[in-house]
Amino acid sequence: MLSWRVGAVKISCIVEKDEILRVHRFLKGGDQAKMDGLGWLKAPFVDEAGRLNFSVQAFVVETPRRRILVDTCMGNHKPRHGHGAMLATDFLERFEAAGFARDSIDTVLCTHLHYDHVGWNTQRVDGRWVPTFPRARYLMGREEFEHARNDTAEDHGDVFDDSVRPVFDAGLVDLVGAEHQVCDEVSLTPTPGHTLGHVSVRIISEGAEALITGDMAHHPVQMAFPAWHVKSDHDAALSEATRTRVFADAADRGVLLIGSHFYAPTAGRVVRDGEVFRFEA
Template identity: 40%
Template sequence: MNEHLMVGEVEIRRVVDLEAPFLPATALVPGVPEERWRENRSWLAPDFWDPDSGRVMAAVQTWVLRSEGKTVLVDTGVGNGRHRPDAPHFADLDTDFPARLAAAGVRPEDVDIVVNTHLHADHVGWNTRRGDGGWVPTFPNATYLMPAADHAHFGPRGADRVSRDPVFADSVAPVDRAGQTVLWSGAYRIDAHLSLEAAPGHTPGSSVLRLASGTDRAVFVGDLLHTPVQILEPEHSSCLCLDPRAAAATRARVLGRAADERELVVPAHLRGAGAAEVRRAGGKFAIRRWAA
């Protein structure tokens, strides 16, 4: 995707936090055999897959939307200076993300809404920054929309082991204390163009953001897709999905609607074009075209 795209009346910009090789492809999506990657090498490499190392190439990025005069951020990356014992590749980073956000015309005080599609470390990190006395919200005037199911699951009283990790403490709890968190369940209307919808499986509260403006459509699917191979093989979830079966069912539903309604599918971690239109291909899906 170009750094600037219009979907109807809504402007979309991409701001990258980091790009790097990720897990080996057969480890990230263990149900997809290696030969499936190799037979699609012509378009998977180099943006989405490195055939030499066998690793998935991924980006951590924020989508900046301008809708009805408001600035909306979709996911906030990893953040700098984080203690991440279970994710050393996200630990103690020092990226120039704030400068990149500024280059996209976004000052922290201008952000009206932050959407966290779910509450994993690489989607909430820039929710906060170092301030006097500890972590404070990066976007002081924003409402942070978080899925209630994830907030409960990953919070200090949640059942998941991640609740004992520092992610919630440094990237979610400070927003709660500032009174800027809005928890939602099921569905949530942001404005005339934007709405959130539950899409569980990757996490209990995973969600998608739907954009409808005029005749144009897009859907920001978060970690419903980690790689475009999952468009070809939607029944296979990543090793990072807490409920792989539910994630696969959600993926099939969301991709089916995207194919039928010509929604531009915008995953969280795709490099290169970053987004694609999909079409039905038998019981699966294929890429109709990449974002312009």
């Protein structure tokens, strides 16, 4: 299990599922020849056939006082279409074996409310969806929540009904602003585009800083080609502008960038490369 120290904070990564994707299918604008021409983009972020390695994973952020889970992957037994359908992984067993008892999580943070970030908010018990982390407050962006509640466009079944509504109905959800300060070391920062209410998670401790991206970026190749974007980006131009702004800031201030869908080693430094950027992990 990968982990990183940011001052007094420890961040651990628990992978739910790794995948291999073709760039032109996964990213609008994605061009295999252009990608192959990038000298810096190598294994493990691409495989020997030039395909993208990709991960669905969750992060546990441990401060001296708090234990915060950032995003909850796809979950088991969820009625989805495609790669997240009716999973039966050992994610939760591995999560607990890593030392993270479900009851020890005091906060669940959702960067946004897509199916691959809210799945383990709930688990199925006796045919019902119940909160997986019953002692946690679940923090969700107010704007994101209102949009997801009214959104029937997402092509993955009843995500809101099986993974968001049950924790809301249990009284565990706090709707927060896009710059919410969670605790001394952890805050949200708005990174709109993928969804309009999308946030990333900023960790600052003892002069060190990290950012957990959420889906403001999906793969390091987007540092060289910020306009390449997933089909599910709500506003492609805004997501590109957000990427360019966040990568520039990370490069200029030496922020450790932790990519929510970046394959291991997952975290690294963003470096300016002419007009764009590259990733040094």
